[in-house]
Amino acid sequence: MTEAAPNAPEGDPVAVRLAGAIREGDRRAEDEFVRRYSPGLVTLLRVRSQDPELAKDLAQEALRVVLLRLRAGKLDQPDSLAGFLRGTALNLLANELRRSERRLADASSDWMDQIVGESSDPYDTVESDDLVQNMREVISGMKVERDRELLWRYYVDEDPKDRLCAQYELSPEHFDRVLHRARGRLKELWQSHGRGTPGGPRRMK
Amino acid sequence: MTTYKLPLDARLLHDYLERRLDPREEEAFEEAMISDPEIAEQVRLELAMRDGMRELSKREREKPRTAPHAGHGETHQSRSGRHAVRGGRRWLAMAAAAAVALAIGLPTSWLLLRGAEQPGGTSVAEATLSPRVEAQGQLAAYDLPAQLVALDPGDQAATAPPVRLSLPEGVSEIVLQLPPHSPATPHRLVLSRADRPQVSVALAAARLPDSTNDGFTLATEQLPPGQYQAQIERLENGAWVQDRQFTLRVEGRDR
Numbered sequence: 001m002t003e004a005a006p007n008a009p010e011g012d013p014v015a016v017r018l019a020g021a022i023r024e025g026d027r028r029a030e031d032e033f034v035r036r037y038s039p040g041l042v043t044l045l046r047v048r049s050q051d052p053e054l055a056k057d058l059a060q061e062a063l064r065v066v067l068l069r070l071r072a073g074k075l076d077q078p079d080s081l082a083g084f085l086r087g088t089a090l091n092l093l094a095n096e097l098r099r100s101e102r103r104l105a106d107a108s109s110d111w112m113d114q115i116v117g118e119s120s121d122p123y124d125t126v127e128s129d130d131l132v133q134n135m136r137e138v139i140s141g142m143k144v145e146r147d148r149e150l151l152w153r154y155y156v157d158e159d160p161k162d163r164l165c166a167q168y169e170l171s172p173e174h175f176d177r178v179l180h181r182a183r184g185r186l187k188e189l190w191q192s193h194g195r196g197t198p199g200g201p202r203r204m205k
Numbered sequence: 206m207t208t209y210k211l212p213l214d215a216r217l218l219h220d221y222l223e224r225r226l227d228p229r230e231e232e233a234f235e236e237a238m239i240s241d242p243e244i245a246e247q248v249r250l251e252l253a254m255r256d257g258m259r260e261l262s263k264r265e266r267e268k269p270r271t272a273p274h275a276g277h278g279e280t281h282q283s284r285s286g287r288h289a290v291r292g293g294r295r296w297l298a299m300a301a302a303a304a305v306a307l308a309i310g311l312p313t314s315w316l317l318l319r320g321a322e323q324p325g326g327t328s329v330a331e332a333t334l335s336p337r338v339e340a341q342g343q344l345a346a347y348d349l350p351a352q353l354v355a356l357d358p359g360d361q362a363a364t365a366p367p368v369r370l371s372l373p374e375g376v377s378e379i380v381l382q383l384p385p386h387s388p389a390t391p392h393r394l395v396l397s398r399a400d401r402p403q404v405s406v407a408l409a410a411a412r413l414p415d416s417t418n419d420g421f422t423l424a425t426e427q428l429p430p431g432q433y434q435a436q437i438e439r440l441e442n443g444a445w446v447q448d449r450q451f452t453l454r455v456e457g458r459d460r
Contacts (some may be wrong), residue, residue, distance in 0.1 A: 012240060040239035043248045047222060082236040128260050135257030156262045158409065160391060180215065190254050 012079050019078030022070040033070070034063055037082075041089050049093060058096065062089040138189050147182040154179060207233040213247050222251065379428070381421040391440040392448065394421045399432035399452070428455045 014036070021029030041062055045055035065088050069075050075084060142148045150168070153159045165175045207230075209217070220226050221234055238244040381394060397405035406427075410419040436450040 015240070036242065037239055039242040039245035039249070040235075043245045043252070044235050044238060046252060047224075047248070082239040083232075085239055086232070086235050131253070131257045132260050132264050135254075135261045138257075139261075155258045156265050158262065184215070187250070187254060190257075191250055 012081065015081035016078045019070050019075055019081065022067065023073040025071075030067060033067065037063060037085055040082075041085060044086065045089055045093060048090075049096075054096065058089060058092045061092055065092075134190075134193070138186065138193060141189060141193075142182075142185060144182075144185070146178075147185055150179060151182050151186055207237065209234070209237055209241075209244060211243060211247070213244065218248065218251050221248065222255070379423050379425060381423070392419060393438050393440075393445065395436045395438060396423075396453075397434050399434055402434065430455050 018029050018033050018036075022033060038059060041059040042055050045058050046052055049055055049058075062085060066075070066081075066085055070078075075081070077084075139148055139151060142151075146168075150164065153164060154161070161172065161175060164170075165172055168175070168178075170178060217234070221231070224231070226234060238248060392410035393407050394410070395405055395407045408421045408423070410421055412419055431454075433453040433455065434450070435453045437448045438445040439448045440446075
């Protein structure tokens with residue numbers, strides 16, 4: 001846990017301290033500001049956009065915009081820094097979506113080529129390969145055979161729940177509990193192997 | 206001020222990723238996540254796990270079949286393997302709400318309705334094409350300029366007039382919605398291009414968002430203009446049997 005972090009945006013003393021230091025020209029405070037707020041911003045934008053690269057780009061831009069305001073001392077309520085960052089990030093995302101819609105409307109031809117081209121980025125393929133390989137390893141490393149089977153059949157094979165309930169002789173409620181526990185164990189294993197989304201937040205320039 | 210106990214409650218994580226929190230809860234959670242990198246890390250971990258599962262499911266579906274699957278008819282000899290019939294919707298659904306916010310085009314719902322039995326046992330169903338402008342919260346409808354002819358198994362769909370689909374510009378997805386049926390009866394859609402019948406894709410039916418019906422979702426990028434053979438099958442006693450079939454003609458986009 002970072003300093004005074006847990007869930008305390010309102011009256012956040014760290015935010016107030018950082019805002020003051022950045023206004024005074026403290027470059028180390030700027031670095032701390034970026035390190036502290038990048039992960040949450042990237043994650044928020046990732047959840048809302050489903051696009052990891054866009055999320056990183058927009059998070060960086062949101063941090064830049066707010067950093068400039070902090071340098072200029074133009075943030076009225078530094079203790080609401082998280083809210084201001086969130087609002088800035090969501091505005092940037094909305095603008096980006098509007099631009100995307102316009103780009104689509106303006107595209108007069110070759111829309112198929114464009115879609116195919118975008119979806120066949122080799123960089124994406126490499127990241128997906130890693131992710132798939134990691135997931136295979138983690139699932140196959142689960143000690144309880146039923147966990148392995150159930151997770152694979154439900155999430156990978158996408159077997160219907162009622163069929164699995166019948167085969168494992170579980171009531172729907174019991175199935176939910178068993179699946180929940182299996183997911184929990186998978187998550188622990190995933191975490192213990194240090195798996196995560198490739199690429200972290202970028203450093204500000 | 207909302208305080209979140211760590212590790213985060215699984216239900217809270219699920220609801221956040223499904224965009225099911227109400228706006229105030231969502232705002233509070235996101236501000237806490239921005240302020241607390243540990244919350245962000247837990248959300249990121251859950252996201253990575255979901256991405257991994259979804260991608261794994263997708264890869265498994267793309268694997269070539271190594272052995273014939275019981276019940277597959279001879280008309281689909283080159284169909285991908287067992288996993289290829291899965292729709293990948295279980296993990297996709299988890300991200301559906303967020304995806305709506307990103308949707309560039311407009312999803313379109315194509316509803317199959319039960320029709321009257323015709324002489325000779327052929328049933329004719331009307332099809333309605335309803336663009337669902339979800340991003341703007343509107344709902345419009347217009348008729349599909351064709352009848353959908355559901356043939357008895359064994360009949361030749363080629364003899365029936367094709368369902369013509371002329372997609373307006375901006376439509377990114379079509380949803381083929383099945384009539385109500387027992388959820389215990391899995392259905393799938395097998396689609397092949399008329400000029401390349403040896404290549405086909407199969408999609409498992411899944412419960413559609415905002416609907417009590419099952420159906421199939423297809424990205425329009427997967428349907429370039431051309432003629433397709435579409436067959437809906439249901440699982441009976443461990444074997445896929447034909448439910449209905451029709452010819453689908455996708456025409457160039459309206460501009």
